Amino acid sequence: MSNNQAIKVENLNKAFGSGDAFVDVIHDANFTINKGELVALIAPSGAGKTTLLMMLGCVDKPNSGTIYLGDEKVFQDKWLTKETRKIRREKIGFIFQAHYLIPFLNIIDNLTLLPQANGVKDRESKQKARELLEYFDIAEKENAMPSQLSGGQNQRVAIARALMNNPEIILADEPTAALDMDRSTNVVKMLKKIAIEQDVAIVMVTHDDRMLEYCDKIMKIENKTVVFI
């Protein structure tokens, strides 16, 4: 077990439903993703990208197999901890197609909400939030509400939020789908930079082939299983 490993998956299976409604989504997947890597996940619609991401994020329960996050084995045919949400809170950052910021909280509160739940001190989490806002060039918006920001700005806040808990892993489900070409490129370059600078493993679902050149690896769901190309 190399200590460079961020995600390791063995014999992972996931199916939905039963009888006529049975859908086999992931079948016997095996792969490893290292720290500091930006990995693209591609596949046609409905192939199971979101499902795979949600299993890695300890949100969806696989049917069988093993998942390691960092050195910790979190799943072996069942969750090995009662509180999967604690794993998410402490180890994982999520980014989605939409920003999903809390509309009634201002930008800085949106960022500090999660660290506070982790018991980080107010002053500390605010400082971290300000650093990130600075980094993403939206420092002057810290007291604005999400509704007062543009789509691109909100998406940057959402990325900042995913970094607030110093995650080991960032799971990004089509983070650029709602953005134009320039902004998309910006976001992906940013993710690449974060992966290197913060030694984070990032799995990014994308439908946009032009983004692939910035990624270290390309992972594909083919015939219900995961392959690298």
Added chain:
Amino acid sequence: MIHLAKEDIRHTLGKFLVTAMGVGMLLGIVLIMMGVYRGMISDAEVLLDDLNVDLWVVQGNTLGPFAESSRVHEDLKYTVKSITAIDKSEAITFQNLQLPLADRKLAVFAIGYDIYGEINPINLDRLVEGRVLENDHYEIVVSDKTSYKLDDKIKLGRNFYKVVGITHGTVASGGDPLVYISLKDAQELQFTYTNKRIQIDRARGIINKDSHLVNAIIATIKPAYNIDEVAQDMEKWLHKSVYTRAEQKVVLTRNVVEKASKQIGLFTVILVAVATIIIALIIYTMTLEKMKEISIMKLIGLPNSTIIKMIVEETLTLGLLAFIFGNIFSHLIYDKFPKNVLLEIRDAWLLFGIVIVASIFASFIGVKKVINADPTAAIGG
């Protein structure tokens, strides 16, 4: 620290305040109801306290004039007076009268007393104008609530009565204003019949002997005697029912208050239930509106407790605001009610407790919604 409930309320402040005011009005009415109840109890006791006597001798096997018809002979007061333990005793009448106003009749409760007697039922502290009765006939002391003025002439029965005194704060147990007339006038009004009736009765050989009846004999006892023992002994000798002041108070409040308290209690329960349902519904819709955010909070890993705390705090805030509005509202309108409304701090505290418990109940369905929320719902699988 981020206060989720505070931020969310701030975000929907207008709606939140309007709801709180609406629920507040309901709670205000609950407070008024409780006040009406307190007012009734207080009214029921005014008369007893003003009379300030130790014993009530009433018709045998009756609860006395406050509960049912009671008639005893006026001269019973001499018998009572002759008892060693008794200090003073007087005959007294009670009756409902309708006083004519310009456009309608006003129901009042009249006390008839012997103006030469040794017990004066008019509490001089409450006499704000004029004097007590001094003549045997056709004088009346009225409560200021009747809106009569000094020297007004009021037609009762066949005669005009002159207003010689005005009292303030005197009410009967039913909430009707009190008036005082002489015992003779009272007996005439209560027990004598029309000339025609008397003629007919005489023709039948019936002679009206009722005009020396009264409704009760009231008495005070000498110091060093035990009221309860005296009452027991008197009951044996007199073959009448004898009540102590405390017993009479129970009769009075039980009689007047029991039905009223059930009625008011029932209204209160219904109003509190309605208020709870409204709070629950508004919190539920507020929660439904936030389902996407709640899913996201769960997805990124916020514990349920953080989210539930937000919902419960919002509910409690709503209940608390409504409670405050309710108190303001009730204090603004309570004196516009015809009945005596007594807003008491202990009732406000009671309602406060009820509101807190009701709010916690009201938050349940919102909380249940949170616990069952699917973290992937917002992002669509």
